[in-house]
Amino acid sequence: MLKELEKLGYLTRDYTLNPGETGRSQIVFLPTAKATSLFEQKRSEAINLEEWHKTKEKILEFLNSLKNCSLSAAVRKVLEEIPKAQIRVAFCAYIIGLFLVYLRKLGGKTEVLIKNLVQNAPTNELRMTMFVGTVLGSIIQTMNHEIGVEVTELVGRYLKSIADLSHFEKEMLSDFLHEALA
Secondary structure (H helix, E strand, O other): OHHHHHHOOOEEEEEEOOOOOOOOOEEEEEEOHHHHHHHHOOHHHHOOHHHHHHHHHHHHHHHHHOOOOOHHHHHHHHHHHHHHOOOHHHHHHHHHHHHHHHHHHHOHHHHHHHHHHHHOOOOHHHHHHHHHHHHHHHHHHHHHHHOOHHHHHHHHHHHHHHHHOOHHHHHHHHHHHHHHHO
16 A cells, blocks of 8 residues: 555655664655645635535435435435435435434424524534534434434544534534524
8 A cells, every 4th residue: 555655746755774773774654745735724614615505405405305305204304315425524414414304203392492592503513513413312212213223323423524524614514504593
């Protein structure tokens, strides 16, 4: 693998001796300027804004198409779409979509209270984590047979992804949540 990265210009080969030891030199690979530039690149620059808007609209349309489905059918359809998410922010949007489906099922006063709580959260990250956590807690409390291990594992991935998003990505995702809750 290192040789392949070297061929692509991301690594250079060098030889070194361990100080104070006799014997053969060791081959070491060092990152090139090309490799370093990958890590210095702003994450928000790596996101294609036009692609994000298309993805967001696609998810919102998809969620609207599920309004007349049963809860289990809607959840199954969302779970089928999640692996297709190519970027982390899209994965998070699908997870939010999954919990929007659950929120609609909860309905009534619970839905109103959760929307109010989420919209009053002080930061984007809190807004998104509170939304998923509150809906998850409500679902477990009222209809725990509906939640499977797959969903809880996805929530774990979602929380890690939210923590790793750039400020710009969190803002985009928070705007998506706000729009979806409206």
